[in-house]
Amino acid sequence: MKTYHEIAGDGGSDIAGQVAAREARLRARMGSIAHSLAIVSGKGGVGKSAVTANLAVALAMLGHRVGVLDADLNGPCMARMLGVQGETLQLGANGVEPALGPVGVKLASMDLLLPHTAAPVQWRAPAPGHSHAWHGAIETAALGEFLADTAWAELDFLLVDLAPGPERLAGLHGILPRCDGLIAVTIPSQVAQLTVQRSITLARRLNARLLGVVENMSTYLCPHCGAVQRLFPAETEFQRAVLGVPVLASIPFDPQLARCCDQGVPMVLAHQAAPAARAFMELAEQVGARCSAREECP
Amino acid sequence: MKFLCVACDEAMKFVDTGATTPGDVLAAVFRCPRCGTRTALLANPWETQLVRSLGVSLGGRAAPHEPLELMRERLVEARLLWTEEAERRLERVPEFVRPMVRDSVERHARERGCREVTCEVMDEVRSNMGM
Numbered sequence: 001m002k003t004y005h006e007i008a009g010d011g012g013s014d015i016a017g018q019v020a021a022r023e024a025r026l027r028a029r030m031g032s033i034a035h036s037l038a039i040v041s042g043k044g045g046v047g048k049s050a051v052t053a054n055l056a057v058a059l060a061m062l063g064h065r066v067g068v069l070d071a072d073l074n075g076p077c078m079a080r081m082l083g084v085q086g087e088t089l090q091l092g093a094n095g096v097e098p099a100l101g102p103v104g105v106k107l108a109s110m111d112l113l114l115p116h117t118a119a120p121v122q123w124r125a126p127a128p129g130h131s132h133a134w135h136g137a138i139e140t141a142a143l144g145e146f147l148a149d150t151a152w153a154e155l156d157f158l159l160v161d162l163a164p165g166p167e168r169l170a171g172l173h174g175i176l177p178r179c180d181g182l183i184a185v186t187i188p189s190q191v192a193q194l195t196v197q198r199s200i201t202l203a204r205r206l207n208a209r210l211l212g213v214v215e216n217m218s219t220y221l222c223p224h225c226g227a228v229q230r231l232f233p234a235e236t237e238f239q240r241a242v243l244g245v246p247v248l249a250s251i252p253f254d255p256q257l258a259r260c261c262d263q264g265v266p267m268v269l270a271h272q273a274a275p276a277a278r279a280f281m282e283l284a285e286q287v288g289a290r291c292s293a294r295e296e297c298p
Numbered sequence: 299m300k301f302l303c304v305a306c307d308e309a310m311k312f313v314d315t316g317a318t319t320p321g322d323v324l325a326a327v328f329r330c331p332r333c334g335t336r337t338a339l340l341a342n343p344w345e346t347q348l349v350r351s352l353g354v355s356l357g358g359r360a361a362p363h364e365p366l367e368l369m370r371e372r373l374v375e376a377r378l379l380w381t382e383e384a385e386r387r388l389e390r391v392p393e394f395v396r397p398m399v400r401d402s403v404e405r406h407a408r409e410r411g412c413r414e415v416t417c418e419v420m421d422e423v424r425s426n427m428g429m
Contacts, residue, residue: 002307007300011328012312015299018354025363089366091381091414096365113369115377122374123351126322127343134344138351142369145353149365 026148027177035180035291036158038172042195044164047216048185050261052161053081057266058284060103064156069146070109072163073139074121079111083264095151102269108150144175166199173206181211188218188232210245211290218250249283252276303330312357324349326356378404380415
């Protein structure tokens with residue numbers, strides 16, 4: 001009796017061909033993107049999306065062409081943070097046109113596909129009660145669609161803002177033809193750093209290039225006396241050593257950052273003199289320099 | 299997945315997706331090119347959903363790929379996409395009635411089973427309104 005490998009084709013569906021065509025579309029789209037960077041965190045609530053939005057705008061302010069894929073499909077917030085919530089994705093000749101945020105930052109997000117702000121991401125399914133069997137597959141396919149079908153055009157940087165958790169990185173790694181770097185966002189609490197370590201370990205196992213860590217909420221400026229205070233116990237140096245990756249930037253806590261996110265005006269643009277805004281600009285310079293350094297490597 | 303006619307030791311060929319059964323589960327009929335024996339694959343709801351989640355079609359693609367087609371097909375709630383031309387035309391409508399016009403055009407498009415809003419859909423709505 002013939003074995004699986006002795007039979008050519010699959011009888012007419014050409015599933016392998018369909019998958020290959022999809023991968024080819026994705027490769028073609030990514031071909032016009034110089035650097036695709038994944039932004040990850042170990043857990044939620046560390047400010048990853050706020051960092052992504054501000055980094056994107058900061059890179060654009062430095063003259064780069066920037067796109068953001070909001071890969072947090074179930075909790076998309078990038079449209080709000082970049083001030084384009086309520087806008088729609090449009091069908092153009094070359095795919096779906098992304099929304100245009102501040103300084104020309106392009107955005108694709110599930111938020112722009114849902115009919116209203118209270119609409120959850122819910123999939124039609126003949127077995128909705130057993131979503132564990134297929135949920136990961138459809139989310140990965142949806143991410144692939146956003147990447148391949150959005151008319152990004154020429155970009156210097158595409159930032160992929162992943163949902164919290166190391167498993168998201170593995171999913172992205174499975175569909176992206178290449179990921180040029182990874183930025184891990186954490187806060188200086190031991191709990192947060194414990195969880196981000198898992199993402200870093202996974203990144204190493206996947207041979208992903210770690211650009212470094214962004215330490216969010218590192219300090220805060222006392223509004224009364226002007227003193228710089230720590231928000232978390234001062235074990236940061238030790239924790240950095242544990243993480244074993246360079247710290248790209250330390251972003252001080254600033255209540256204005258949350259307000260700016262709510263208002264859809266990135267802080268790096270609205271309050272350029274604030275220490276947090278300056279830290280975002282330094283982060284963008286670091287990211288630009290590290291990506292350029294890689295280009296120069298033989 | 300491949301189907302083999304054991305009697306003939308011959309790979310079977312896809313014929314059609316059979317009748318859709320209640321619950322919208324996947325079915326596929328294969329035929330042995332040598333002896334003509336037919337066999338049907340009947341997937342359970344989980345298997346059906348898994349195949350659909352992968353964004354592939356049994357029997358091959360019937361139509362060219364459309365942007366974001368998996369999400370537009372499988373999301374319970376999703377906006378209809380507008381072409382750039384249609385959106386530009388909508389922008390010419392006075393702002394205070396624009397949301398109402400958008401809603402009525404989208405309602406019409408959904409009723410007609412349109413996958414996107416084009417200028418043709420807008421023309422249909424306009425002629426239905428006697429404008």
